[in-house]
Amino acid sequence: MKKIRHIALCLDLTEMDNLLLSYVKRLDDYFEFDSLTLLHLIEIEELPSEINSIVPELGKSIEEVIQNELSEKAETYFGKDNENIRFHIHQGGDVETFASYMDKEDFGLVILGKKSAYLGSGILSGKIVRLINCNTLFVPEITNPNFENVVITLDFSSYSDKVINIGLNLKNIINSSLHPVHVIKSGVQYFPYIKNFNKYAQELENEAKKQYKRFQKKHHLSEEITLLKDSDLHISKLIYNYAVRESANLIIAGNKGKKDEGDLLIGSIAEQLIAHDKNLPVLIVK
The missing domain is CATH 3.40.50.620 (HUPs)
Known part of the structure; x- marks a missing residue:
């Protein structure tokens, strides 16, 4: 089997992100991926007016705000300014175009969280796996990064x-x-x-x-x-x-x-x- 070089991890800014990052870090310790892309889909077509009104005050776009949040989380597990980590924030809530982006990037593996107790039902993950052509790893919230x-x-x-x-x-x-x-x-x-x-x-x-x-x-x-x-x-x-x-x-x-x-x-x-x-x-x- 050829080496898996480029992987993607879908994060949703919930507590489960930490579990997924820990899981991926353990995989990376073994496989030494060339790059990791952290993905986030903004699931609504238009942001609420309340959020839009405060974004200019932050001096950053909503994509930059989310990327900074993901970057801070990733830093805990992969260190600061890791050149092998990329980010993609997808706006518009369109799962089909989000899936098309992943296929275009030709990831060797896409990792998704599967929720049952954390806030959220995992419906989005189910939609994504039906649409993309990449190998897809579902990681439930009750799991440890163990592969014995x-x-x-x-x-x-x-x-x-x-x-x-x-x-x-x-x-x-x-x-x-x-x-x-x-x-x-x-x-x-x-x-x-x-x-x-x-x-x-x-x-x-x-x-x-x-x-x-x-x-x-x-x-x-x-x-x-x-x-x-x-x-x-x-x-x-x-x-x-x-x-x-x-x-x-x-x-x-x-x-x-x-x-x-x-x-x-x-x-x-x-x-x-x-x-x-x-x-x-x-x-x-x-």
């Missing part, structure tokens, strides 16, 4: 190669333990109606093992895969529950799976993994 145990979700689609490469990069640089997982979709709800269902389910399991053997050989993976059998739970819930049992610090998932329609901006499994009730960091591979 990483779950890599595999469906043997075109995304699986990318997911494995990122996992191996973490293993090589951070010495992370990898936990490959695959969900066997056997249609268990049809069990009473399918003759020889157990034989059919065993054939699916054998095929999954064969596919993983090919991936192991291709990527020189030593880790064994965990095969989860589908149930009445959504696939994302099976994966999430497994990650919790393994004390995972990160889940890496492809943006779409084999069954997702081609025109979807984000696949159903990825969509559920970043839902507000999930409290593990998730890296969505685009």
